[in-house]
Amino acid sequence: xxxxxxxxxxxxxxxxxxxxxxxxxxxxxxxxxxxxxxxxxxxxxxxxxxxxxxxxxxxxxxxxxxxxxxxxxxxxxxxxxxxxxxxxxxxxxxxxxxxxxxxxxxxxxxxxxx
Amino acid sequence: xxxxxxxxxxxxxxxxxxxxxxxxxxxxxxxxxxxxxxxxxxxxxxxxxxxxxxxxxxxxxxxxxxxxxxxxxxxxxxxxxxxxxxxxxxxxxxxxxxxxxxxxxxxxxxx
Numbered sequence: 191x192x193x194x195x196x197x198x199x200x201x202x203x204x205x206x207x208x209x210x211x212x213x214x215x216x217x218x219x220x221x222x223x224x225x226x227x228x229x230x231x232x233x234x235x236x237x238x239x240x241x242x243x244x245x246x247x248x249x250x251x252x253x254x255x256x257x258x259x260x261x262x263x264x265x266x267x268x269x270x271x272x273x274x275x276x277x278x279x280x281x282x283x284x285x286x287x288x289x290x291x292x293x294x295x296x297x298x299x300x301x302x303x304x
Numbered sequence: 305x306x307x308x309x310x311x312x313x314x315x316x317x318x319x320x321x322x323x324x325x326x327x328x329x330x331x332x333x334x335x336x337x338x339x340x341x342x343x344x345x346x347x348x349x350x351x352x353x354x355x356x357x358x359x360x361x362x363x364x365x366x367x368x369x370x371x372x373x374x375x376x377x378x379x380x381x382x383x384x385x386x387x388x389x390x391x392x393x394x395x396x397x398x399x400x401x402x403x404x405x406x407x408x409x410x411x412x413x414x415x
Contacts, residue, residue, distance in 0.1 A: 281347065
């Protein structure tokens with residue numbers, strides 16, 4: 191079974207600075223997908239970014255980018271130029287190709303301070 | 305337009321009652337899911353339906369019964385509610401694009 195681990199329960203960053211959230215996972219599959227979801231206080235789950243394991247290039251979406259290290263089974267999220275609206279719980283998630291379920295990490299609560 | 309909607313958004317009920325949560329998606333997706341988010345914010349899959357057929361059924365008490373009348377709807381019925389059922393329940397849907405799109409969640413409080 192796949193497992194996803196986020197070792198940072200809480201993090202904080204000053205507005206306009208850069209922060210990196212960590213995620214590691216365990217799987218025996220070779221092809222899979224990784225995601226970062228954001229859950230603000232409104233509790234809506236919002237997809238931030240996704241990465242296909244077969245792609246070597248790290249995914250980027252505006253201020254959000256990932257550092258995908260397949261051999262190390264690591265998938266960190268970097269947020270540049272942090273904004274107050276980035277304050278949220280961030281979840282790392284894994285989806286294998288043999289099934290459609292998402293396996294989530296425990297989440298990291300990010301607070302952006304003015 | 306709301307892509308994935310759930311009703312109700314809040315549900316407060318007493319132990320022993322039976323309740324239902326409804327989910328509808330207008331994205332044309334074939335697969336729908338129910339996830340449970342506990343008090344520690346941990347999210348876990350409960351069920352998944354593909355084209356009205358049950359494809360994922362996690363270790364969930366049989367008091368929980370999903371029903372999919374058509375591929376745009378996936379409802380969750382809970383019998384004999386217990387205190388431990390208090391949580392936020394999320395519906396989601398996906399197609400070949402892999403991403404899952406989540407509804408706004410239903411906060412269930414059992415007293």
